[in-house]
Amino acid sequence: MSLPKDCADHLRARYRLLTGNKLGSSHAHELVAAFFGYKTAAALRAETRFPLSDIGKAEILIPDLRLMDERVGTLRGLPADLPGVEDLTSELCDFLASQGHFDGRFWRSRHLSDDVNAFVQDDPMMIEGGLDGEIASTNAYFDELYIEEYDFKPSDDALVATLTGSLNGENDQDRAFHGDKIVFTTVMTFERVAGRIAYMEPELETDGKVDDSMYYDEDFA
Known part of the structure; x- marks a missing residue:
C-alpha cells in the first residue's frame, strides 16, 4: 500500500x-x-x-x-x-x-518564521560561526541574536530562507570600543527530499559586518 x-x-x-x-x-x-x-x-x-x-x-x-x-x-x-x-x-x-x-x-507552526527562529536559537553558533571575523574585530562579548526579517522562497529543488538580523553584545569596559552590534544576513537552503514538505536540515551561508552607524549619530558625536 x-x-x-x-x-x-x-x-x-x-x-x-x-x-x-x-x-x-x-x-x-x-x-x-x-x-x-x-x-x-x-x-x-x-x-x-x-x-x-x-x-x-x-x-x-x-x-x-x-x-x-x-x-x-x-x-x-x-x-x-x-x-x-x-x-x-x-x-x-x-x-x-x-x-x-x-x-x-x-515543524508544525502556522508561521514558518517561528520554527526557523526556534531552530536557530537552539544553536546560535550556526549563524555566529559565520561571523567569527567580525566578532574578533571588536572588544565585545556577544550573547543575543535577533532575527528581524524573514523571506521564504520555495523552488523546485529547495526551500530558501533569507534571514536578516543582528548579533548584540556588551563591550569590555577595560578595552577600546570597536562596536557591540553586528548586522547579518543568513541564507538557509533546505534541500527538498520528498513531497513538498520534507527537507534535509539547512545549509547556511552568513555574511555580516559591525554596525558602525552609531559612530555617525549626532547623539554620540
Missing part, C-alpha cells in the same frame, strides 16, 4: 473512533494531499520527482497547515464535527513517527 493511502486510512479510522461517524475516503485523501503540500490528491499521485517513499531520508517535515485550512474551507460535504487542522496535523505526524516512516523534526 502507498503512504498516502495509509495516512488516509488512519485519519478515517481515528475519526470513526472519536465520533462513531464516517469520513469519506476521497475527503481523507484530499486532506492528506494538502498535509503533504499538494492542492489535490491527483497532484500528489502525479508526483514522481520527490516521491513520498523517500520521506524517511528527510530530516525536517513542515506540514502545510495553511493549505489544509484552504482545503477544509473548499471541500464539499466534510463532516461538521471534523477535528480542526491542528488536530488532523498532529494525528498524521504521530502516525508517521509511530509507524517508522519519519524520525526527524516536525
